[in-house]
Amino acid sequence: MAMIDVGIKIELSGAAVDGGYSSVQTWTELKECESMPALIQPSSKIQTDFIGQGHIGEIAGKKVIAGLDFTFAYDGGAATKQYRKLADMDDAGTTHFLKVTYPDGTIFVLLVNVEVSLVAPTPSGLLTYVVSVTPNLFSDTIDSDSTAKLIKVDYPA
Numbered sequence: 001m002a003m004i005d006v007g008i009k010i011e012l013s014g015a016a017v018d019g020g021y022s023s024v025q026t027w028t029e030l031k032e033c034e035s036m037p038a039l040i041q042p043s044s045k046i047q048t049d050f051i052g053q054g055h056i057g058e059i060a061g062k063k064v065i066a067g068l069d070f071t072f073a074y075d076g077g078a079a080t081k082q083y084r085k086l087a088d089m090d091d092a093g094t095t096h097f098l099k100v101t102y103p104d105g106t107i108f109v110l111l112v113n114v115e116v117s118l119v120a121p122t123p124s125g126l127l128t129y130v131v132s133v134t135p136n137l138f139s140d141t142i143d144s145d146s147t148a149k150l151i152k153v154d155y156p157a
Contacts, residue, residue: 007103010036010070012089012114013096021097021109031082032073034128039100039108040065040153065110065135074118074127083116083129090116095136105156111136 011027044061075081089096093113100108112133119128 009101011099015094015096024097034071034073036070037068068133070131071128074129086131087116089114098133107154
């Protein structure tokens with residue numbers, strides 16, 4: 001079942017623009033998503049071993065925003081098809097805004113680089129491809145009006 005069937009909307013900007021994501025005029029909705037990652041994953045763990053204590057523990061580290069792989073149904077290689085458009089973005093090496101909107105109105109926005117790869121086919125299986133998005137770590141903010149780093153989350157009122 002495609003993710004859109006459960007009310008999640010995934011969109012990419014044509015290219016990152018000055019002025020932040022709120023300046024994007026056109027978003028391209030990505031269709032036929034078969035699976036998607038957790039956008040904000042649990043914190044990394046840092047092992048602690050304090051002298052004088054009889055045990056080793058862990059403390060929370062930084063939040064993890066990695067391994068962001070989205071799987072889509074393959075729709076062909078023609079220039080007008082989603083796979084081809086995404087593959088062209090990959091080839092160009094451009095940076096884009098990714099926006100994921102949940103059914104309750106919560107919106108996640110990340111500034112990302114896009115990589116596309118075909119998944120090995122299986123007999124009688126659906127042909128799919130993976131869109132791996134890597135957060136752009138070299139950008140200070142994703143929105144000129146925001147102090148958010150790397151990811152912006154807008155919650156409904």
